């Protein structure tokens with residue numbers, strides 16, 4: 001449900017979106033703090049009957065302010081690189097509540113994690129097991145770890161964001177025997193303290209059965225491990241991936257429905273396989289920040305090819321949102337300054353990069369559109385700012401956090417000076 005004020009303008013966090021565009025310029029990422037906190041509340045509420053650790057997946061959107069909010073809400077944090085870990089460190093995040101992921105962590109990233117006392121390192125492969133063992137030996141210390149497993153499950157999402165299938169770069173395969181071998185290796189180590197297992201089947205998932213299947217496969221694996229090694233997992237991390245609504249066709253399950261399915265299948269599987277109840281960990285990213293985000297653009301040139309298509313170009317594009325070009329994502333948008341008007345024509349929204357594939361939205365019905373209009377694209381909170389680039393040397397937009405009629409800049413707009421800051425003349 002969008003909010004339209006008396007002027008017929010879109011409102012975001014109690015502020016006229018046209019005023020936001022005027023004050024902060026466009027393109028502009030806006031985060032509605034109430035929606036973000038409401039999503040977190042829904043997760044906490046949905047899982048309140050069980051012992052759970054909710055770790056926000058920072059890859060969706062991470063800044064110092066976002067770390068502060070996640071911390072304030074009492075969530076843990078999933079990071080996937082030295083850069084994300086550095087952000088958490090600089091924000092003063094409790095590093096015991098950090099899970100460090102990644103399929104190719106470098107020696108310096110692993111060292112940084114060990115030296116800063118990261119709570120869990122989620123080890124992805126045998127190479128990493130060896131690297132970590134050496135680092136721990138040198139530091140004469142121990143580390144809690146989870147092992148990332150590949151459960152062999154199809155998650156029914158875009159192939160680029162599907163991760164749990166057999167043919168995947170991530171994790172130790174359960175089916176090919178790597179997973180049990182990795183568990184035995186970790187259990188033999190004096191430096192590694194194996195607390196549990198992890199899997200993540202993909203992203204933008206609507207089919208909740210995929211999660212029941214995942215939980216079932218993991219619990220069945222834990223029974224086999226117990227029989228073979230005597231070890232019981234204290235923690236079972238099932239990853240994130242719940243999908244969100246981007247357009248009128250999307251019908252994602254509510255967070256509460258997702259929670260119920262996970263709780264039910266978890267209880268069922270623990271019972272069926274007679275395993276010791278591990279603490280459940282989930283890692284939602286998109287479903288926490290995605291629908292809290294909006295991007296505002298100013299409309300510029302318009303090219304009408306009669307009988308073919310009307311291209312409406314905006315002042316951003318694939319540099320601030322590569323998802324349409326990458327995954328064929330389908331976004332919804334309105335004209336923020338004409339939010340109360342009827343749609344009268346079908347247009348396509350193009351970005352300003354020098355690429356034919358730089359499109360934000362193919363075929364959308366909008367009111368009569370002219371240069372200077374403000375386009376607001378919905379659900380851009382996840383994997384937009386975090387995947388943005390300086391392609392064509394475009395400065396990254398600012399990010400503002402809006403709530404109760406107040407707007408705070410949480411990331412400054414890049415300047416041209418920022419663009420050349422690492423360049424060196426020869």
Ligand SMILES: Cc1ncc(COP(=O)(O)O)c(C=O)c1O
Nearest residue numbers: 057200203240241283284285286
């Ligand atoms: C290991 C891991 N955990 C959590 C997530 C978060 O996924 P999402 O943003 O879809 O909830 C991802 C990304 O897909 C991931 O790779």
Ligand SMILES: N[C@@H](CCCC[NH3+])C(=O)O
Nearest residue numbers: 059161203204323382383
């Ligand atoms: N970047 C993807 C999600 C990848 C999730 C990370 N494992 C997207 O925008 O949908």
